[in-house]
Amino acid sequence: MVSNFKKWISDHVAFFIVMGVAILCIVFLLYGTKSENGSITLDGNNAKIEEYTENFIEDANKRLDEIMNHEAPTDAETIELNDTEEVGLGFSTSIDAILNRRLPDGDNDNGKGWQCSKYTGYLATGRREYSTTHPDYGAVNGKDVAAWLVKNYGFKYIDKPVKGAIGSGGFNTQYGHTVMYLYSTGSNTAMVNDANFTPLRISTHNMSISGYVWVVPGDYNPTPSPSPSPSPEPISNTCNKINVARGDTMSAIMLRCEGYVKYGLSMDEYAKTWVSTKVKPGQTIYEGWNSSTGVGLYAGDVIERLK
Numbered sequence: 001m002v003s004n005f006k007k008w009i010s011d012h013v014a015f016f017i018v019m020g021v022a023i024l025c026i027v028f029l030l031y032g033t034k035s036e037n038g039s040i041t042l043d044g045n046n047a048k049i050e051e052y053t054e055n056f057i058e059d060a061n062k063r064l065d066e067i068m069n070h071e072a073p074t075d076a077e078t079i080e081l082n083d084t085e086e087v088g089l090g091f092s093t094s095i096d097a098i099l100n101r102r103l104p105d106g107d108n109d110n111g112k113g114w115q116c117s118k119y120t121g122y123l124a125t126g127r128r129e130y131s132t133t134h135p136d137y138g139a140v141n142g143k144d145v146a147a148w149l150v151k152n153y154g155f156k157y158i159d160k161p162v163k164g165a166i167g168s169g170g171f172n173t174q175y176g177h178t179v180m181y182l183y184s185t186g187s188n189t190a191m192v193n194d195a196n197f198t199p200l201r202i203s204t205h206n207m208s209i210s211g212y213v214w215v216v217p218g219d220y221n222p223t224p225s226p227s228p229s230p231s232p233e234p235i236s237n238t239c240n241k242i243n244v245a246r247g248d249t250m251s252a253i254m255l256r257c258e259g260y261v262k263y264g265l266s267m268d269e270y271a272k273t274w275v276s277t278k279v280k281p282g283q284t285i286y287e288g289w290n291s292s293t294g295v296g297l298y299a300g301d302v303i304e305r306l307k
Contacts (some may be wrong), residue, residue, distance in 0.1 A: 141175045
């Protein structure tokens with residue numbers, strides 16, 4: 001009997017603990033009184049908190065304040081001094097250089113830490129140091145990074161982000177945020193690379209980019225799509241002017257215009273009666289296969305018969 005009771009108790013000990021905590025919470029909620037320090041006690045006096053707990057709470061609040069105000073560079077003199085080093089001295093970079101500076105997720109700059117503006121500033125310019133007092137800070141707030149790059153480093157705004165573009169957002173907040181664009185995951189979302197997604201470390205993740213503005217290096221130009229080759233006009237039937245198409249030969253032209261084909265010197269003499277007007281104006285077709293200054297037959301050329 002006793003053995004069965006002990007077994008029943010051990011099997012249900014977790015239930016009793018949960019119920020006990022629940023009952024204790026209900027008692028405090030019903031009969032407790034809020035004290036001066038915010039704790040709830042039955043007699044209304046301040047709850048006793050161990051010193052190490054108070055230190056932990058203080059450190060946590062301090063860290064939270066640092067994270068929430070991470071874009072406020074207070075070391076203004078250091079920032080102003082560093083910010084004049086490269087501005088106006090022929091700075092240049094490229095999308096490829098920005099992408100090549102990308103660091104692995106989890107990097108914390110050897111313990112100095114990365115705020116978002118410091119990291120994107122590094123990606124865009126190659127500079128890591130902006131403040132000696134707060135080595136994790138960038139030069140400006142996250143929402144101001146794009147404009148800062150345009151003003152000081154010759155970047156330019158673009159309508160749609162491309163891989164490697166730097167974006168700033170959160171203009172209705174105090175500090176905002178800044179990221180490097182990687183690729184779209186939706187109409188207003190993208191995979192980005194930034195910092196402080198996990199505190200003071202680099203992270204790659206998906207996020208909303210609604211309202212962001214984007215910049216790229218000033219000399220960036222997207223690779224133009226290759227222009228389609230124009231379709232050659234059909235060869236005329238006059239045999240006075242011919243629009244050369246791919247595959248045309250002098251023997252085919254001679255047969256069509258003269259009614260016969262003669263190779264050798266006769267073909268050379270016949271080629272001398274046709275002159276290029278577009279590829280090498282004034283050069284005869286014959287010179288194309290006998291002289292480095294000649295032209296030969298080229299698709300898209302217009303050749304004329306000498307009178």
